[in-house]
Structures are given as structure tokens and as C-alpha cells.
Amino acid sequence: MTDLGSIKTVRFDGAPLTATEVEALARREALAVLSGEIEFRQRIDAGAAFLEQVWREDGVIYGVTTGYGDSCSVNVPQELVHSLPRHLYTFHGCGMGAPFSLEETRAILAARLASLCQGYSGVRYVLLERICLLLQRDLLPVIPSEGSVGASGDLTPLSYLAAVIEGHRELWYKGERRAAAEVFELEGLEPLVLQPKEALALMNGTAAMTGLACLAVCRARYLAQLAARITSLCSVALEGNHFHFDPVLFSVKPHPGQQAVAGWIHDDLKEEEVPRNSSRLQDRYSLRCAPHVIGVLQDSLGYVTDFVENELNSANDNPIIDAEGAHILHGGHFYGGHIAHAMDGLKSAVANLADLVDRQIAQAVDPKFNHGLPANLSGATGAAASVNHGFKAVQIAVSAWTAEALKGTMPASVFSRSTECHNQDKVSMGTIAARDCQRVLELVEQVLAAGMLVGWQGVQLRLRDSELAERDLRPSLRKCLEQTGMRFEFLQEDRPLEADLHRAVACIHERYWTLYD
Numbered sequence: 001m002t003d004l005g006s007i008k009t010v011r012f013d014g015a016p017l018t019a020t021e022v023e024a025l026a027r028r029e030a031l032a033v034l035s036g037e038i039e040f041r042q043r044i045d046a047g048a049a050f051l052e053q054v055w056r057e058d059g060v061i062y063g064v065t066t067g068y069g070d071s072c073s074v075n076v077p078q079e080l081v082h083s084l085p086r087h088l089y090t091f092h093g094c095g096m097g098a099p100f101s102l103e104e105t106r107a108i109l110a111a112r113l114a115s116l117c118q119g120y121s122g123v124r125y126v127l128l129e130r131i132c133l134l135l136q137r138d139l140l141p142v143i144p145s146e147g148s149v150g151a152s153g154d155l156t157p158l159s160y161l162a163a164v165i166e167g168h169r170e171l172w173y174k175g176e177r178r179a180a181a182e183v184f185e186l187e188g189l190e191p192l193v194l195q196p197k198e199a200l201a202l203m204n205g206t207a208a209m210t211g212l213a214c215l216a217v218c219r220a221r222y223l224a225q226l227a228a229r230i231t232s233l234c235s236v237a238l239e240g241n242h243f244h245f246d247p248v249l250f251s252v253k254p255h256p257g258q259q260a261v262a263g264w265i266h267d268d269l270k271e272e273e274v275p276r277n278s279s280r281l282q283d284r285y286s287l288r289c290a291p292h293v294i295g296v297l298q299d300s301l302g303y304v305t306d307f308v309e310n311e312l313n314s315a316n317d318n319p320i321i322d323a324e325g326a327h328i329l330h331g332g333h334f335y336g337g338h339i340a341h342a343m344d345g346l347k348s349a350v351a352n353l354a355d356l357v358d359r360q361i362a363q364a365v366d367p368k369f370n371h372g373l374p375a376n377l378s379g380a381t382g383a384a385a386s387v388n389h390g391f392k393a394v395q396i397a398v399s400a401w402t403a404e405a406l407k408g409t410m411p412a413s414v415f416s417r418s419t420e421c422h423n424q425d426k427v428s429m430g431t432i433a434a435r436d437c438q439r440v441l442e443l444v445e446q447v448l449a450a451g452m453l454v455g456w457q458g459v460q461l462r463l464r465d466s467e468l469a470e471r472d473l474r475p476s477l478r479k480c481l482e483q484t485g486m487r488f489e490f491l492q493e494d495r496p497l498e499a500d501l502h503r504a505v506a507c508i509h510e511r512y513w514t515l516y517d
């Protein structure tokens, strides 16, 4: 990412991109820029020129002069070749379900552009320019989210990108769904007529699942840190045993992510001399084993990010057009197996955070376990305490969100179906895995939003009742209390907490809380 004063840019030139860059584009925090360098343009256009040459000289190219997939033995007569791309996106116009969000759609466009910029798809430079322009002007196709098996590429979702480029179907425009042709007219744009291989090149890859996966990885990174911070708050609120996070303890179990998480929590908690033999009770697992739970996610983020970014920076298409070596290579690079596995794994690791924090909240609200805090963490005192129920309903709701998140962890990649006349007889289901992962993240964010409010309220109660002094808190926790206090009010009298929860979820989206480096 390049910082040009106030505008950040992400440059598409075939060099590797990161999930973070895709997220910045998706959030409109950075602008997409396509390399205009002559060598890059030439390299891209050489692919399209090579295809033309082969077509002229040999007369047959799969997906250009033939039907698609199992229909590849059907020859298309010369005079109909130019209508083939239109047919491809037209018969794939059968997507169902809610459309992808704007953020998701931008990520999908960015992922497809990144793949085509590898220069192995045989498309013209003007097509890359057009995708980049859609991103820059935020003219986003309306893409239904369901209907991809994720192994012939995300054919159906990406058909909506191909169709829009030719001026068909719908775009999001100023918050509304509008006919693409109408929007192009308003914007002074001509539709781009696709060349014979170009619709296939737009559609025959993993961009829908990969775009979603980039967003998922970035969300999950923040949640790992947030769960550690909630654990620190709950440990203080519940008067937990700080030595559960001791560096020597963790030095003998060398999972680096787990060690990092233990280190974060340890640094958040009070510095004391380690006792020779602790007289304090061992806390329940949701506190004591927090690094072991969060650590699984933290350790997984390494391979998950590698899988996602390798896919992002790949030519996920078929056939692969190698203009330099003068080959048309047939393969299965539209197969999204790595994304499927990464998203199935990530959603399980992330859902475990909800389960962990759900248990921490359950302890915090329950006078049987919370070491003297008021029932349901209500701040009400005197007679008013009898009618106030504090976080009781939030804790119940957390149970529901957690159950739903855990239910969403069923792996998608094991549900391969043989399809398309058994040509696609093994498929990845990576797009379902990525969509599930996004949904699980949403639910886990709700649980962690509640966890922050509960942890904060618990510590505030200890401070109010002088069972704890500000000076006993490490700077990181003091700063966290201060940041939280700027957006949330202590729960004295019962109030509907929906608005607070929405605000806390928004804080998670904007990465409001300063966490660990």
C-alpha cells in the first residue's frame, strides 16, 4: 500500500497483494490504481494477441471456439464465436440468496483484478482498466451470494461482473439497485464488448471466495487480540490468578501463537512476584486456558493468511495462457480447495472464541462464581437492586449467538458433489466455507462486543466499590477502560442494551480499541 498524503493507493501490477490491502480497498480506505507501465501493458496484451494468433492459425481454442466444461466437444462456428461470452454469463445468471455486501463486492472485484493482472488469462489491458474503473468509481455489480460450487471457479457470482461490464444486469448506484446500462449512461461510460475468451477469464476463478477470505482473515486477526483483552478484563473483574499467564509456564509449551497470547494477557495484568507455590485456586478453564484457545486461532492465522494470499496472487483460471512460452495450458486452477480449507479452519478457530467468552461472561454474571460481584453485574444499589437485572438478558443472548456460531462451523469442503454431467465431479465448496466464515465472524463479533461491555462493567464495579484502585492496573488496561468509557456508560439502572451492543460491534469493525503490537 502506498500512502500519497491523505490518499492510500493499492497498485495492481502483478506484484503480490496482501489481504490487508484488499480490505483497505473494500472499506474505501484506499484507491485502486492499475499500473500504466509499458512493460506491464505489453505483457498483458501479449496474452490476448497470442490467443488471437492461435485462433487464426489453429482455428480451435477451448472456451473460445468450443462449448464450456463438459460441452467442450461442441464446436462453435466462426460466426457465433463472438456471441459465446454473452451466452456464458447469461446462462450463469441464476444466482440466488442475499446479494454480497458492498465491502464484499469490492473485495471480490479486487481479487479478480489481482488474478487477471498475473497475465496468464489472455485478456486485454482495457478489461483490467474497466474493472479498476468500477472499483475507483464504486460502481459495483449486484452479486447474489448463492450458487457457486467453488471449483469451476465462482462461475455464477462472477457472471454478474462479466454481465455488468457489457452493460447488463444491475449495479449498486448511490445506495440503490439500478440497471447497469442506465448507470453507464449517467456516468458517461460505454459498455465494454468482451472478446471471446474474456467472459471465461472473468468467471473461471476463485475471486468470490478469495475476496471474502481476505476480509475474514483481517477480521479474525483483530478478534484474537480482542478476546485476549476481554480475558484480561475478566481476570481482573473475577480476581483471577494472574500466574496462569506466566512466561516461564508458557516457555515449556512452544506454540508461538499461544505464547504470544499468554504474553499479551500477562502484560495486561498486575506485576507481582511469582510465588514459590501458588496458594490461589486454579481458575476455571475459560480463564486459565484462554491462551490455549485463542492461541489456536493465533497460530492458524499464519497458514490461513498464506493460503489466502497465495490464492489472491495466483492465476486462478483455465486455460492458462502462457504467451511467452507460446502454450495454452489446460488445468484446474479454478479449484478453491485452499480457500475452502482455510475458511473451514478459520471459522472453527474463531467460533471457539465465542465459546470461550460466553463462558467468561457466564462466570462474571453469576454470584456463585464471580467472587463477590453483584448478580448480573447490575450497578444498582439499595432497594433498586431488587428490580434491576443488569446483563442477564445479554448473557442469554450471548448463549444464542454462541450456539449459532458453533452451528455454523460445519465444514463445507467435505460436501463435494459431482456436478455438470460429472465433468466437475470433485468441487471445493470454498465459497460456502467463506460465506459461513463471514457469518460466524459476525456472530462472534456480537459475543465479543458483549464480552467487552461485561468485562468493563465488572472492572468498573470493583473500582467503584474500592476493591481495586486505578493504580493497580497496568497502563494497557487503564487505557482500555478509558477508551471504553468514552463510548459507553456504566450500567447503573437497567436499560435496553441493544444500542450499546451495536456501538460495540461498530467499534470492532473500526478497530477502535488499541490492542497489542
Ligand SMILES: N[C@@H](Cc1ccc(O)cc1)C(=O)O
Pocket (backbone or CB within 6 Å): 068, 069, 070, 151, 152, 153, 155, 204, 318, 319, 334, 420
Ligand atoms: N470451469 C470449466 C469451464 C466451465 C464454464 C462454465 C460452465 O458452465 C461449466 C464449465 C473449465 O475451465 O473447464
